[in-house]
Amino acid sequence: MLKYFGSRLTLLIILFGCISKLQASSTPLTDYFAESWTTQDGLPHNSVNSIVQTPDGYLWFATWEGVVRYNGRRFTHFGWGTDTHLRDSGIRTLAINSKGELLAAGSRGSFARYANHQWHPMPQLDVRINQVLTNNAGELWIATNNQGLYRQTANGQLQHFDSSSGLPSQSIKALFEDNNSRIWVGTTAGLAYLDRNSFHVHTAIPDIPVVGLTEDSQGALLVASEQGLFRQSGQDFVPFYQHILSRGVSQILADNQNALWVGTVNDGLYRLHNGQIEHKGVNDGLPDSRIKALYQDREGSIWVGTNGGLVRLRKANFTTISSKSGLVGDYARTVLVTESGSILVGTSNGLSRIDNGQVSTIDIPMPNGDTPSILSLAENDQHFLLGTYSHGLLMLNKQNGQLSQMNTRDGLLANHVRSLLVASDNSLWIGTTRGLNHLTAQGIQSFDKSNGLTDDYIMAIAQDPRGGIWIGSEMGAQIIHQHKVVSLELANLDETRSVYGFHADKDGQHMWLATDRGLIRYRYTDGQTRLIGRQQGLPINKFWQVTEDNQGFFWLTSNLGMVRIPYNAAHQAADHESDKVRYRVFADGDGMQSFQANGTSSPAIAKDQQGNIWVATAKGVVRTRPEGISKLTTASLPMQMEAISVDGKTFTHNLLSPLPAQTSRIRFEFVALGYIMPQTIQYQTRLVGFDRDWISRDTDNTAEYTNLPPGDYIFEAQASYPASDAEMGVGSLRQAFSIKPAFWQRLDVILLFFVFVIVLLLILIRTREHLLRVQSQKLKQQVQEQTQALQEQAQRFARLALQDQLTGLENRRSFDSFLKSLGSQANRNVLAYVAIMDIDHFKLVNDNWSHDVGDQVIREVGRIIAAHSRPGDHAARWGGEEFSLIIKDVDETTAVEICERIRKQVASADMSHIASGVKVTLSVGIKQCDDPDNYHRTLVLADQALYHAKASGRNKVQLWRPDLPSTNIPYVSSVRKN
Incomplete structure (x- = not known):
């Protein structure tokens, strides 16, 4: 008995010493903000068996369906199989080794290590692993179920401990290394410790399952067991808070604020701090009463693994007092600090009072038993003043709780009262939805649109130090001073209209x-x-x-x-x-x-x-x-690159560089590992070598680039909580990479290409010049050819204009032109004769055979004339069946002979090929061209000679002589009869 009281006294002294060193103030557990996650939020299983945080900032959770990594935004699941080297999905424990690598172990001897973004196998034991510990010496301790304890030394040797080694049981539940590097082992049959390579049972702990071990801020070992919590006292262990924690304890955690968190088997969570113990159970927001894991992350949050999901508790900047805390209603409309220091809260379900954290309901004795909806609050010396939604103004006596009421029957403009003000002169201003009332000892006065207000819907009333009463409404603000209403001009301030508070x-x-x-x-x-x-x-x-x-x-x-x-x-x-x-x-x-x-x-x-x-x-x-507003973080937010996608191929780490030529799309997915408010973390990125400045991504943790040119780049990202004070931490990461140039993007190829282009341009210029010269020559030749063709065509046209189409001889125009030319100065001494020839009786040919035959006869006669004329003579068809011939450089005798030869040829010509029986003769009249200035007279005289040839028997040649009688026949010989 004396020993018992001595141990109790020792415990009290220790507790007093602990408490004296703790902070004087402590945030109550009820003020901790709780968030929870289940399978509906991405967990593969609701039972969370173990929780750790790796040095890179990720949180890891062990579940019966594998390992889960959490980045504050989403869960990433790792199951059993060749990828993880885990034999089963049931993971019992997680740990961090001396290198900062994750260790995961559980059912069927599953044991693997996660390092450098990959899973690696660990010693495989065909038994469930309950816990893994890496001690300060770098040794690995493995606690198993029913197969004792294993130790793997730094050089890889494996050593086994069982009951023969001094362990009280083959089932090991907990491992812990204290500040003196002593290994403590919790088993299903009590507590043991390692001393000189052998284990010793600590008899101060009963023969009960020990499931958790840790040290408090004083260095004392705490033991969690199925019969409660024990604390080390010297060489002894004594029950700790046994009057409360006498039932099964499953987890214990000493946080960085000197508080002790205790998880139980079926009674939720306890927190011991500053000599006080607080409880949080299912009714307080826990998803399940069985606590399976406790962990404090770097930001100070407490993570709780239960059978029903994951919970995070942290000190929040705000504490909510709701109906769960005793508030009469959740929809709070107004709050007032009274002169006595109490807090009045008006809700849609009535009125509550808060005194020193205790919430109570204030009874409002309405005559008909209604529960008024409270919109506004005020107080004067005697009453709490309550503006309501539909019951007007209620006045609750502070002393006796008696209620009096004022409504529209008493002069209020409306029973909907949204604002109240007790002025410095103790008068009362009442804002309603139909205007403003002013209640004084002399009576009640009203203000609305009819006497100066711009709007009747009054939402706020305040008094300034100068006595002015400020009125806020949906249409602006006004000031009532010395019974005058003055409106504030607000529309010029970004079209401000409604004023809600002062x-x-x-x-x-x-x-x-x-x-x-x-x-x-x-x-x-x-x-x-x-x-x-x-x-x-x-x-x-x-x-x-x-x-x-x-x-x-x-x-x-x-x-x-x-x-x-x-x-x-x-x-x-x-x-x-x-x-x-x-x-x-x-x-x-x-x-x-x-x-x-x-x-x-x-x-x-x-x-x-x-x-x-x-x-x-x-x-x-x-x-x-x-x-007490906490800083969002006091250190930089750790950032991790979670994935890089290159043209649809995803890299989780070690981006291959350089990237292939003509890479078209690169997408970076990164994350800042902050867990207080991860959904509010702000990101900004910059691609050095492409972006000129930082680009704000808001809360988006991705960045994508398309069609980047080849070159060297550095992708940078920064993250911070959205505070504009200088309180926030900033995290950053960098990822260097390069993109290969395509063959045609290489510098040497580009230079070669430019040289090629220059040479090609020179060739093109020379070729162009040559082509232009050739084209110019061709153009000149074409011009010459076309000119010549035009000339020839003109000549043909000229010839056609001077040629008879039927006979091919020159026509009358050509004959006249040639005859006229004999009168030019150059030809005046030329001896020439003009002969006019006419086919005798030609009309008979047309009448007896046909005009076609007649045409053929004319053509044949023309041929004979041309054939028997001399070169230089000018034979022409005079018209109809008449022909003309100019004979140059001959005397009279020769001219007659030529004409006679032609006459004879015509007379003897065989024209049977034209028509059977066709025979024609030719009569000719000749006159010398002896009057060059009057060629017309020459023609008349030649024609006169022709007439005498016909008159004297036809088929003869007649040279004109002066003694020939005049015929008085006009020049146009076509009128002559054949």
Whole structure:
């Protein structure tokens, strides 16, 4: 008994010492933000048996369906088979060896190592492996089920330990190396430790299954067993929190905040910190009461593996108080900090009160038992004032809880009351959906569109230090001062219209307005208004409410989360001293069950006496401690390249470089391994050698490039949490690669090509010049040929114009021209005679045979005349059956002889080939060309001689003589009778 009390006293002294060294303040477990994942979210199995984080930043989970890797966005599954060298998908344990490589082991002796993006086989034991440990000496310890313990030395030798080696049982459940490098072994029959290559059973621990081992911040060994938790005290072990943890403990974890996390077999999770113990079970959000794994990652989050899924717990910036915490309703519309320090929360289901974290419901004794929906809150000396959705104004007496009511029957403009203000003179301003009421000791006064308001739907009321009453509505803002209503001009500020909330600045010089276009600052001294909105970098247009904390930040509420702006940065932006305002957005992942704040009623944001900020949301009221806002990360986010796709072929690591010529598409998939809010991590990339600057990818963790030219490149990516304060960590990665040039893209080929092109151009120029010369010659020749052809054609035309078509002799025109030419100066001394020849009785030929025969006779006579004329003589068809002949350079006798020869040839010609019986004769008249100036007279006289030849018997030649009688026949001989 004395020994028992001595051990208890020792434990109390140790606990007191531990507690005295712990932090004075601690975040309660209820304020931890919980997220969970199951098979519906990508896990292959809901039972998570072991959790580790490798040095590269990945989280790994062991399940009964294989190993799972998590990057904050998705789970990657590795099952059993040749790819992983695992014999079975049931993985019992995960560990990290001295090289930072992952070890996975489980059913059927499955044991593999993951390193350099590949799985490698480990010693294969035909037994289930429960745990793996790499000690400081680099030795590998393997705990099995029913086959004892194995140790693999640094040189690869395998040593086996069983009951004969001092182990109390062949089934090993837990392994641990303490700060003194002693190996502790938890078995199904108690605790043992290794001393000089032999094991010794520690008798202070009962003969019970030991399933977990760890050390606390004081270096004391903690033992988890099926009969509770034990803590090392000197050489002894004593029960630890046995009054609570007397049932089966399955897991233990000492975190970096000196808290101890205890997982149980069927009673959920416990947290021991600062002498307090807290519990979280199925009713508090755990998917299952059996805790199978506990792990703290580098960001401080606690990961919990259960039989029903995976859970992550972390300290959040916001704590949500909802109906699960006792709030009368989840849809919170308004929140008020009372003079006594209590928090009143108006919801759609009534009114709640929060005192020192305790939530209670305030009974509102409505006469008909209705539960009013509370839209707005205020208080005066005697009452809590409640603006409702349909019951007007309720006044709840602070002392006795009695309720009084004011509605439209009492002068209210509407029973829908969205805003309340107790002014400095203790009068009450009441904003309704049909205007504004002012309640004083003298009575009630109304303001609406009829007496100055621009809109009747009143959403916010505030009082400035100068006594002005500010009214916010859907149509703008107005100030009532000394019974006068003055409207603020806001339309010029990005078409601002609706005003939802006010905040009087602590300097007494400004009023801040939350509007549908951002935050507006109004300066009292000159009435100047300035907008801080999208153009100044804010991510949201519409803000409901605004207030200021004790750390120098403005808090703005919206439908998309809470936005925090440094007070000084807001003024700098309003004064145009900076183009962009710094901000930080708090949304999902920050502990709020809903980041949709409510704000068309007021007040919907409040600051309590401790400086905490309270906000009404769609799922309860949330609280944050501005001085305790955690940085998103204090170190760089580790980044990993998860996949590189090159023209459809995917590389998970070791991108082949250089890439083939004419690679058309390269896609990079990367990830920042941050787990607090992975969905909000911002990425930017740059391809050195292609991009001129960084390219923002927002939350997209991929980058794709197409048709890159050959060359050397470096792909760079950076990631950070979306905070504009300098609090965020930045992760980065680089991937160098190159693209081969195609044959035609090589420098030597390009140079050779240019030389070839230059030579080819020279050849083309010379060839062109030659072709131009040849073409010019051809063109000249063609011109000459065409000119000659035209000349010949002209000559032919000229000949045709002077030639008789029937006989081929010259025609009358040619004859006249030739005869006329004899009168030119050059031919005046030429002796010439003109003979006119006529076929005798030619009309008989036409009448007896035909005109066709007549034509043939004419043609034949013309042939005889041409054949028996001399070269140089000019024979022509005179017209019809008449012919002419100019005989040059002859005397009279010769001229007569020539004509006589022709006459005889015609008379003797055989024309039977033309027609049977055809015979013709020719009469000829001759006259010397002795009057060159009057060739017409020569023709008349020759024709007169022809007439005498016909008259004297025909078929004869008659030379003109002066003694021939005149015939008085006109020159046109065609009238002569044949």
